[in-house]
Amino acid sequence: MPKISKTLPLILAIDTSCDDTSVTVVAGRTVRSNIVASQHQLHKQYGGVFPTVAKQAHQQNIAPATKKALQQAQCSWSDIAAIAVTIGPGLAPALEIGITYAKTLAKEHNKPLIAVNHIEAHVLSPLALRQSRKTISTQATEEQLKFPVLSLVISGGHSEFVLVKNIGEYEKLGQTIDDAAGECLDKVGRLLNLGYPAGPIIEQFAKKGNVGIFSLPIAMTNQTSFDLSFSGLKTAARTLITQLQEKNQLTAQNIHHLAHTIQEAVFGQITYKLWRILLSPDLENRSYPSRSDLKKIQNQETTPMNTPIQAIWLGGGVAANNRLRACLRQTLRKYHTLTGQKLQLHTPYSKRLCSDNAAMIGVVASYKFTRGEFAQAETLDRKPGLILD
Ligand code: KG4
Ligand code: ZN
Numbered sequence: 001m002p003k004i005s006k007t008l009p010l011i012l013a014i015d016t017s018c019d020d021t022s023v024t025v026v027a028g029r030t031v032r033s034n035i036v037a038s039q040h041q042l043h044k045q046y047g048g049v050f051p052t053v054a055k056q057a058h059q060q061n062i063a064p065a066t067k068k069a070l071q072q073a074q075c076s077w078s079d080i081a082a083i084a085v086t087i088g089p090g091l092a093p094a095l096e097i098g099i100t101y102a103k104t105l106a107k108e109h110n111k112p113l114i115a116v117n118h119i120e121a122h123v124l125s126p127l128a129l130r131q132s133r134k135t136i137s138t139q140a141t142e143e144q145l146k147f148p149v150l151s152l153v154i155s156g157g158h159s160e161f162v163l164v165k166n167i168g169e170y171e172k173l174g175q176t177i178d179d180a181a182g183e184c185l186d187k188v189g190r191l192l193n194l195g196y197p198a199g200p201i202i203e204q205f206a207k208k209g210n211v212g213i214f215s216l217p218i219a220m221t222n223q224t225s226f227d228l229s230f231s232g233l234k235t236a237a238r239t240l241i242t243q244l245q246e247k248n249q250l251t252a253q254n255i256h257h258l259a260h261t262i263q264e265a266v267f268g269q270i271t272y273k274l275w276r277i278l279l280s281p282d283l284e285n286r287s288y289p290s291r292s293d294l295k296k297i298q299n300q301e302t303t304p305m306n307t308p309i310q311a312i313w314l315g316g317g318v319a320a321n322n323r324l325r326a327c328l329r330q331t332l333r334k335y336h337t338l339t340g341q342k343l344q345l346h347t348p349y350s351k352r353l354c355s356d357n358a359a360m361i362g363v364v365a366s367y368k369f370t371r372g373e374f375a376q377a378e379t380l381d382r383k384p385g386l387i388l389d
Contacts, residue, residue: 009081009369012069012105013362014062016098017090017118018157019049020355021061025073025080026362030129033072034352034359037061044196055093062101069358077109082374084114084365086121086358088386089157095382103377114365115375119388121360122315123151123162123170125353126346128363146310150277154270154324155316155355156182156197159228161277162388164313167367170388173277173286174226181266182318184230188237188262192255202259203321209260214240216265218272224288226273233265267327274328278307278335278343297338304339312345319347320354 008028015022021037037057070076085102088095106113127145149164150173159176179187182199189198194205216236219229240258244250279289279297281304289297289304296302312332318324328345336342348354368374 008366010073010075010079011082011084011114011362011365011369012066012080013084013116013358013365014066014098014102015086015118015121015356015358015361016058016062016094016101017086017088018094018356019054019057020357021058021065021098022356022358022361023062023065023069024358024362025069025075026128026359026366028129028366029127029363030131031353031359031362032075032131033069034357035065035069035072036352036357037065040197049091051091051093054091055097058094058097062097066101066105077111080109080111082112082114082365082369083109084116084361084368085380086118086361087115087380088383089118090382090384092382092384095384099380099382103380106377112374113377113380114368114373115380116361116364116368117386117388118356118361119153119158119160119162119386120170121364122153122155122158123164123313123388124167124363124367125315125348125357125360126313128348128353128359130349148308149311149313150274150309151313151315152270152274152319152328153316154181154314154318156180156186156199156318158316159230159270160388161226161273163283163309168371172388173283174228174273176228176230178229178231179234181228181230181270182316184234184266185262185318187234188241188258191238191241192250192258194255194259197317199318199321202263203323205256205259206263206323207260208253209256209258211260211264213254213257214261216240216261218265218268220269221272226277226286226288228269228273230266230269233262233269237262263321263323267321267324270324271327271331274312274331275335278309278331279304280307281305283308300338306339306341307343309343312343314345314347315354315360317355320351 025032151162159181161173163171185199194201
């Protein structure tokens, strides 16, 4: 039986921001248990998350998930040092269940509360550590953590480039101005009747599709900002799908080609902007590289200055996609060849930590615990539109 860590405080963390009820126990960055009660089956019929259904399911799932998280971590309430909970962003009725439950537990067991931003949790998700360290992890140890880091949070609700200056110190470099990448994949998947959530299904279908059959534009290439946009892509995909339907050509093979095309267009835009961030002449001031500079770099007439970025972190549901990971790694290899500067891509140790989970909430909470950042039950409230700043 694994011993309870004497040095690191155990934190019980809860996430009910969207359609997964998740409870975890962490010891610092180490995940002792991570229970996720998924509601995907419930929401499938709506093709998206239905807030009142989510609320009801969270209500039913939260107590059993908490019990299981404690059991799996082999600890009892007396071992727990604090209770952490997501306060936002997310669906208001869903957040409410987690927050109310956390407050009840804190009162009953006399524990301090920690409020966590769900986006910060996705940012720090690559820092979570497996309890058994038998496998060699590509993750950085505490001493190896070097800042600034560029975090990509690519999920169903968010698509953001965040400069992590230190743990708890963030600057957003760019974000989607409309739909998130996962949302775009889900919406196109809905048009193709692929089921919900469509992202993982599109990943599988795309493997059987070919390049060059259809084409969709890579958006935002004329904008000199690090922002992203996916709603135009969804509209272009809808037009393409309607045309195929009208010609009676929406065959299984064409759906595979479409899946491939949409995935490449979404990931193509993300890697396009990543490349420009890496080649930014002055990242502190968010300077966008000029076309002529990019051309000179491309033609090897000039070598760009090394970026201050030390590593790339990837989090969020879409981070589970192997093709996205491959595209990002390819960009980093290209950058290495060009500049000699090697940047590693760090992802969560398991794909279960990409999509919503409480383990990542626990990781943020463990840092907050160390800094003594506790919340007062009376003022702790849901913040559905919370941002990271
Ligand atoms: O992080 P997450 O669970 O929830 C939010 O905070 O939004 O992300 C869910 C999103 C959905 O849009 C889902 O389709 C997408 O992540 N997703 C994927 C994959 N797995 C989940 N997208 C592409 N490929 C995947 N393998
Ligand atoms: Zn999320």
